Amino acid sequence: MIGLIDYDAGNLRSVEKALEALGETPVITRDKDELLKADKVILPGVGSFGDAMGKLEQYGLVDVIHEIVRKGTPLLGICLGLQLLFESSEESPGVKGLSILPGKILRLPDQMGYKIPHMGWNSLDIREGTRLFAGIGQGSYVYFVHSYYLKAEDEEIVAASTEYTAHIHAAVERGNVFACQFHPEKSSAVGLRILKNFVELT
Numbered sequence: 154m155i156g157l158i159d160y161d162a163g164n165l166r167s168v169e170k171a172l173e174a175l176g177e178t179p180v181i182t183r184d185k186d187e188l189l190k191a192d193k194v195i196l197p198g199v200g201s202f203g204d205a206m207g208k209l210e211q212y213g214l215v216d217v218i219h220e221i222v223r224k225g226t227p228l229l230g231i232c233l234g235l236q237l238l239f240e241s242s243e244e245s246p247g248v249k250g251l252s253i254l255p256g257k258i259l260r261l262p263d264q265m266g267y268k269i270p271h272m273g274w275n276s277l278d279i280r281e282g283t284r285l286f287a288g289i290g291q292g293s294y295v296y297f298v299h300s301y302y303l304k305a306e307d308e309e310i311v312a313a314s315t316e317y318t319a320h321i322h323a324a325v326e327r328g329n330v331f332a333c334q335f336h337p338e339k340s341s342a343v344g345l346r347i348l349k350n351f352v353e354l355t
Contacts, residue, residue: 154178154179154180154190154191154192155172155177155178155179155180155191155192155193155194155195155352156179156180156182156187156188156191156193156194156195157169157172157179157180157181157182157194157195157197158182158183158188158194158195158196158197158214158218159181159182159183160183160198160205160208160209160212160214161208162197162198162199162200162204162205162208162233163197163198163199163200164197164198164199164231164232164336164338165181165197167336167338167339168195168197168231168338169181170338171337171338171344171345171348172348172352174345175345175348175349175352177352179195183212183214185213185214185217188214188217188221189217189220189221189224189226191221191226192226192227193226193227193228193229193351193352193354194218194221194226194227194228194229195228195229195230195231195234195351196218196228196229196230196231196234196237196238197231197232197233197234198230198231198232198233198234198236198237199232199233199298200233201244201245202233202236202237202242202244202245202248202250202258202301203242203244203245203248204245205233205237206237206245206248206249206250206251209237209251215251218251218253219251219253222253222329222330225328225329226329227329227331227351227354228329228330228331229331229332229333229351230330230331230332230333231332231333231336231337231338232298232299232333232334232335232336234332235303235324235325235332235333235334236250236258236301236303236334237250237251238250238251238253238254238325238330238332239251239252239253239254239255239256239257239258239303239305240252240255240256240257241257241258242257242258242259242301243257243258243259243260243301244258244260244300244301253330254305254307254310254325254327254330254332255305255306255307256303256304256305256306256307256322257303257304257306258301258302258303258304259301259302259303259304259319260300260301261299261300261301261302261317261318261319261321262318262319263318264318267317267318269300269318270298270299270300271297271298271299271300271317271318272297272298273296273297274294274295274296274297275294275295275297275315275316275317275323275335276292276293276294276315277291277292277293277294277295277313277314277315277323277324278291278292278313278314278315279291279293279312279313280311280312280313283312283313283324283326284326284331284350284354285312285313285324285326285331285333285347285350285351286312286313286324286347286350287350288346288350289343289346289347289350293343294340294343295323295333295335295336295337295340295343295344295347296335296336296339296340296341296344297315297317297323297334297335297336298336299334302317302319302321302322302334303321303322303323303325303334304322305322305325307327309327310325310326310327311324311325312324312325312326312331321334322334323335331351333347
């Protein structure tokens with residue numbers, strides 16, 4: 154069973170539909186026991202870092218997510234879900250993230266000719282040997298919607314990167330923790346393959 158963490162932070166239905174297209178039957182829940190017995194867990198999200206952390210705390214999900222990681226259950230963060238796994242964000246000064254992975258979320262710098270938020274398709278520079286991107290060609294395009302980006306402290310965990318007014322750490326993986334700044338559920342066949350790779354992790 155794949156658990157989708159429900160904390161009122163959007164894009165649950167599109168992730169659910171993408172998983173159903175792969176033949177999965179995901180469960181949208183914020184129930185601790187349901188999430189802890191799931192084979193895989195996805196932390197989706199759109200919206201603001203501070204509001205999202207507030208909701209995770211309100212629903213008692215911060216400790217649940219840490220427990221999921223400790224148990225070794227594969228966890229996938231998507232978009233805001235990636236950002237929440239890190240320590241802090243310039244979007245919400247003074248708000249602590251989940252701090253599961255080391256790094257900070259920074260605002261995309263303004264640059265002539267580039268619009269922020271960054272909305273659209275960008276190609277990925279994929280690190281060789283990553284599990285999330287198995288079978289996906291170098292330079293494949295995925296869909297982004299964001300104004301803030303990850304700067305991971307440990308470059309070793311960066312699975313893919315891209316460029317848009319900054320060098321963006323677009324995906325990470327470490328142990329059982331995986332995350333994408335882009336939206337695999339909106340990234341056509343490439344995105345479905347990424348989700349399939351996650352679903353089939355052993």
